[in-house]
Amino acid sequence: MLLTKITFFERFEHDILSGSKTITLRDEAESHVIAGQILPVSTFETDRWFCDIQIIDVTPVKLTELTKVHAKQENMTLPQLRDVIAEIYPGLEQLFMIRFRILPQ
């Protein structure tokens, strides 16, 4: 089943809106989006809509394969990104990188 919406933690809202966060790393359950798809984005905490994104592509990536390039696309350092993923997806090795662009409001 394709996702029809996506949520982000509120603390990433600013980076998404400013264009400094251009990927998200998700588990398999949240990887079901396709290139070209447009999705409404809301906060995880209160389900408040804050933008629409268009999916560029989805690529499987293992935790061990993450590099500074991924971190830069998250507007983080690699250690910060590893910490965030360990917190959200403890013990998960297989991630999916979703590249997106923010649509003008």
Ligand SMILES: CC(=O)Nc1ccn([C@@H]2O[C@H](CO)[C@@H](O)[C@H]2O)c(=O)n1
């Ligand atoms: C239910 C829900 O909202 N889940 C998630 C899952 C991930 N992310 C962000 O994607 C990147 C890598 O995981 C990091 O920047 C994360 O913080 C998020 O914001 N929200």
